Amino acid sequence: MIKREKGLLIVLSGPSGVGKGTVRKALFAQEDVDFQYSISMTTRKPREGEVDGVDYFFKTREEFEQLIRENKLLEWAEYVGNYYGTPIDYVEKTLNEGKDVFLEIEVQGAIQVRKAFPEGLFIFLMPPSLDELKNRIVTRGTESEDLIQNRMKVAKEEIEMMHEYDYIVVNDQVNLACERIKAIVMAEHCRRERVEHQYKKMLEVE
Ligand SMILES: Nc1nc2c(ncn2[C@@H]2O[C@H](COP(=O)(O)OP(=O)(O)O)[C@@H](O)[C@H]2O)c(=O)[nH]1
Numbered sequence: 001m002i003k004r005e006k007g008l009l010i011v012l013s014g015p016s017g018v019g020k021g022t023v024r025k026a027l028f029a030q031e032d033v034d035f036q037y038s039i040s041m042t043t044r045k046p047r048e049g050e051v052d053g054v055d056y057f058f059k060t061r062e063e064f065e066q067l068i069r070e071n072k073l074l075e076w077a078e079y080v081g082n083y084y085g086t087p088i089d090y091v092e093k094t095l096n097e098g099k100d101v102f103l104e105i106e107v108q109g110a111i112q113v114r115k116a117f118p119e120g121l122f123i124f125l126m127p128p129s130l131d132e133l134k135n136r137i138v139t140r141g142t143e144s145e146d147l148i149q150n151r152m153k154v155a156k157e158e159i160e161m162m163h164e165y166d167y168i169v170v171n172d173q174v175n176l177a178c179e180r181i182k183a184i185v186m187a188e189h190c191r192r193e194r195v196e197h198q199y200k201k202m203l204e205v206e
């Protein structure tokens with residue numbers, strides 16, 4: 001196992017309903033994946049089966065706005081009427097321990113993270129088609145018809161932001177998307193290993 005000074009910040013983003021949550025859960029169920037998942041804060045109400053501190057830290061709007069004022073969030077966004085944000089302390093502490101941190105966030109947040117952490121690895125999860133995206137949102141059954149229309153409109157705007165990302169991964173099949181993400185992270189580590197100062201001792205001439 002290579003000991004790294006600083007971990008890699010991996011950001012998985014993409015339109016709502018593309019399968020970010022599904023792919024993230026499938027990735028974290030695999031034994032060879034040792035990314036640390038950053039649990040987000042949200043003012044959205046818990047869905048059935050969601051657990052505070054596991055799926056999200058569920059907050060009131062007042063609590064969330066205080067976190068914003070106290071600069072406790074690396075990024076935050078208001079998305080379809082609710083706040084979502086990434087706690088900064090966890091991300092910095094974990095990266096400084098040399099561990100890779102994995103964020104699964106929507107597009108506005110990812111763009112903020114890109115500004116704060118340009119050295120991060122930004123992956124855009126793409127639906128095979130817009131029809132399939134709509135199918136997935138409808139099948140999930142968590143949204144009313146109004147919200148589905150709203151999410152489709154936002155989704156089209158989000159897909160236009162794909163050029164801001166380092167890689168695009170099509171989520172045609174969950175297991176294939178996971179393999180692509182793992183391959184990208186592995187390649188990115190190898191690319192960064194080139195940096196010579198990491199091998200100063202090895203290169204020193206006696
Ligand atoms: N900016 C930002 N977006 C987040 C964060 N956590 C989750 N999201 C995104 O917020 C959106 C809505 O999430 P959610 O309500 O759980 O619904 P779903 O992911 O569409 O099932 C998704 O695109 C999530 O990826 C966060 O900390 N920051």
Ligand SMILES: Nc1ncnc2c1ncn2[C@@H]1O[C@H](COP(=O)(O)OP(=O)(O)O)[C@@H](O)[C@H]1O
Nearest residue numbers: 016017018019020021022136140171172173174
């Ligand atoms: N590769 C895939 N093929 C078919 N259905 C998928 C795939 N990935 C995700 N889904 C389904 O699409 C719906 C939306 O997935 P979800 O993970 O909630 O999306 P997001 O987190 O991006 O909003 C869910 O019903 C999920 O089971």
